Amino acid sequence: MSALEVGLIGAGTVGGEVARRLYSGAEELEQRVGCPIRLRRVAVRDGARLRPGIPADLLTTDVEAVLSDPGVSIVVELAGGEEPARTYLDRALANGKHVVTANKVVMARHGAELLELARRMDVEIAFEAAVGGGIPVIGTLTNELAANRLDLLVAIINGTTNSMLTQMAAEGVDFEAALRAAQASGYAEADPTEDIEAFDAASKLAIMASIAFGAQVHPDQVYREGIGGVQAVDFRYARELGYTIKLIAYAERRPEGIEVRTHPCMVPLTHPLAHIDGATNAVLIRGDLVGEVLLRGQGAGSGPTASAVLGDIIEVGRAIRAGGHARPRYQWQRAPILPMTSVTTRAYVRCTVSDRPGVLAGIFSVFGEEGVSISSAIQKEVFVGDGAAEFVVTTHRAPDAALRRTCDRIGGLDSVHRVSSFLRVLSAG
């Protein structure tokens, strides 16, 4: 069979890695697919820049030349970002090209339309690299676990924040120092908003939840809190109480709808996600037949991402070679997304209080009035200010709204200087 020709959009670090392997691994790839895979054209923004390993005559700054090249059967989009990438994918599919993409933003926000367009055009669209780098999470949710009624996803899915929180836990540094270190070592962008405000985690969670629950979840529907409020002292209390702190992406299918949220979270040290450190990512999936499955690996980086992109190219290549129709795998129903007010969770609350009689009685009575029961409590002297003590509680499971109300009311007590920290607590696995 004649070669399958690939058109690449974007030749950054991932694109470069993909291109290199298409040459250096040509023989193995041909064995896997059953016919040669060839790089035909590479669209780049800056045509003057040197791209080591990519022959100069393949480079073009004209994306249209890739999207409409009749010789290209697979368009691989690695440009990233929402636009113009969405338009490129739309045009590629409309032109009858099979598509492989690593674009989490586009798949999270426009996945449903693109999947529908692919179905109509009878072409494949593959996006394993959009979530979790080289971790086979999309494939697992789509194929191996497809017979399960999946009801829970708990994930550490952003390497930047996990590296920062790991450093904070290990070295006792504060958020700002961890951010500077992450930026210095290249883990965090100059503008780190996407990672530390959990937009990245929300996009990935929306994609995973949509597939796992067969219901369309938009990233704007994901409840989201960044890690900027987590302080060094919280890690000390966490350790004392048997926890660590992670940015958790959490999705649960409940009878009344879907709960999707990402926020920093106290994670019990006995939970399998507690020891996922640094740039490592992991996804815990629960299904009614399979029980709990955990997938763990490098969630970002050019090698792991290229691994996923090339795996998709191989699968799409096999599909093309086999002939027949594309295999639409996704049918997303509408399902209600639950507001945060209908979530129940455990919580950790740290506040600074006056060190005088009756203070705790006042605080506890607020918890009692809101129907929130206490799981553990610690009081310590603090060394900032006279006559002040730091008071920490963890609660049993309660409505999130009641927990927030409790914090507001406690913060308003005369004897309470401030509520310094409010973190949700993940239930033990």
Place this chain on the structure above:
Amino acid sequence: MSALEVGLIGAGTVGGEVARRLYSGAEELEQRVGCPIRLRRVAVRDGARLRPGIPADLLTTDVEAVLSDPGVSIVVELAGGEEPARTYLDRALANGKHVVTANKVVMARHGAELLELARRMDVEIAFEAAVGGGIPVIGTLTNELAANRLDLLVAIINGTTNSMLTQMAAEGVDFEAALRAAQASGYAEADPTEDIEAFDAASKLAIMASIAFGAQVHPDQVYREGIGGVQAVDFRYARELGYTIKLIAYAERRPEGIEVRTHPCMVPLTHPLAHIDGATNAVLIRGDLVGEVLLRGQGAGSGPTASAVLGDIIEVGRAIRAGGHARPRYQWQRAPILPMTSVTTRAYVRCTVSDRPGVLAGIFSVFGEEGVSISSAIQKEVFVGDGAAEFVVTTHRAPDAALRRTCDRIGGLDSVHRVSSFLRVLSAG
């Protein structure tokens, strides 16, 4: 599109679970595949036994009636064992049926012929359930990681032995007590040979290594030691040295050939497999692009195994519905399997020695003469017998042959009562 009809061979616990879900989950399965999946016929050995959830008129004791039924498009083999299961699979494929099987023995010993037959007949053969229950290991090796040059698999892949070793580690019981407990709770068979002598692990490792390395590995080529020699006292030394003991399945592709072995192993507590406890299984895969990926879940049981079987039925159903040709995914080259004598590893040696001057000098000089350097050494009084001490060493990496020779020579020293334990040590992850 009209329904796809499934013929089931075997209606034990897994078969029953599969059949139940085909009914109770019919609507979801139809959504996933795009057409209904129907149970058409179920071959059982004992036609008189009641099979709750399976309509009596589907049951037959005539396997041929399933294998040659022109209405059956997918044969699902859950009979287990080498024969007659291999013959059934062979006949099913020869009759042009697509095949789903959970049979590790047949796939490990006859996978190559069956895959070749499937290729010739242009049908799919899927066997995710043959290794690791619900853990998506076959799919991951075959698809998501297919672009990698994989060079290492390290796995805990047998739930029975892992449950026993976990209990020995936690409770200090000896092997016989752990085996009796496992048999009482149903984890271990009345004849536990298959599990405790690591035949089961060897079959699963042979399948994984064949796919990962693209080279045919027969289970008889896997170096194999059971867990019967592991003693309670070894767990105490392990803990003291920062290890635990696991039955490890290990495969490595080296330039000169493939190393495949399964045996009890000291695992550093810092290694991700050290905390895989009880019936949980896990597979660590290393590839040149992806780095290390760990897949973890329930490696056995009717639910997890049915999850994998049904996932394969869904994928094969999608393939049938898409039309076109089958997608042969495996091309196994011949590659030399390295003998154990060419393996290098670290080791743990425990021996009982006379408690008198010069004994250790004699032992250490044997290590030195064999070129084995010591990593750590512990000497303790033992409470069995007078004037005896227990002496434990861990070594640095050395040729396995030199390690064995060292043990033999030490065992022959006048001052050494016996070498009580020899375990290989897994290098830190």
